[in-house]
Amino acid sequence: MAEKIEKVAVVGMGILGAQIAVQAACYGYQVCGFDQVEGSFAKASQGLLQALAAGGGKGPVMGLAAWKEGLKKVKLTSSLEQAVADADLVxxxxxENLELKRKVFAQIDALAPAPAILATNSSSIPISKIEGATQRPQQCxxxxxxxxxxxxxxxxxxxGSQTSEQTMQAGIAWTRSIGCIPLLVKKEIFGFCFNRIWRAVKREVLHMWADGFVDLEDVDRAWMVFTGMPYGPFGLMDQVGLDVIYNVELSYFGDSQDPRDRPPEALQAMVERGHLGFKTGKGFYDYPNPAYKDPGFLPPAGPAASD
Ligand SMILES: NC(=O)c1ccc[n+]([C@@H]2O[C@H](COP(=O)([O-])OP(=O)(O)OC[C@H]3O[C@@H](n4cnc5c(N)ncnc54)[C@H](O)[C@@H]3O)[C@@H](O)[C@H]2O)c1
Known part of the structure; x- marks a missing residue:
């Protein structure tokens, strides 16, 4: 296995790949990216640049200036072979498609140096379903x-089923080295660590709303007061996209086959009507001015608050 990670290859330079590449470059890694569609990186990174600027240019990991610097350092190639030729980490x-990921892993495995570690950024597919496409499951x-x-x-x-302790430790150390917090999942589980927590919240609030127990605005008010966040679970689901939320819920249901995991029909109906949240202007809230941003959404602090 690679002694030290210095060179990182990213395969697939869309929304996530572009960010991973820039993040790694910002933190001093030599990064080379490959996408089968020319211009993917430029398109994804431009959108992200705008989002970062609109958000005030600050984040816990990277500010706007660092992001722009990182952007310049990412090398691009139109050849997968070149991208991974001397990588320590791919x-x-x-x-998100198992067959595609297995095909891409087999290609990377054939082209990358033997010591290189191979990682997937999949949101839901455990590496144990992909590792068999390679000759190095202990490094996946x-x-x-x-x-x-x-x-x-x-x-x-x-x-996965054969990942070595050395590979896990290298993954944890690399995560820290790019300013991120590693969430170690000690045994394979669908949804990993925090996705599963967020998903438990989603499942509960969707059913409370769909079965008529509460108004979604009250759920969001409670969440905003409880966590101090500027929106609640329904506002956040609108930002992610209700089609994405629906598909993720379906995949949890597919994994467990537990009827309580089935996404509510009311959510499916919204997706079918094209009410997908922020991106279509209508979801649980109306955009561009969702009610949770109104100054009166949370009652103003009373006189006791200034004591
Ligand atoms: N979008 C999210 O919020 C998010 C969060 C975490 C993880 N993920 C995971 O990251 C992965 C990518 O998601 P995304 O949102 O960036 O998707 P995306 O569609 O924005 O990007 C995927 C990129 O892969 C490229 N591609 C397709 N086939 C390829 C191939 N054979 N070789 C090289 N490039 C190829 C496409 O051209 C595209 O640019 C998925 O597995 C997803 O589950 C996504």
Missing amino acids: IEAVP LNLHFYFPIMGMNLIDVMG
């Missing part, structure tokens, strides 16, 4: 980044 970030692992990386410096680190 991170795959192609679309899940490194699951959260979106957006510049605002959510968490990475789930999870091994």
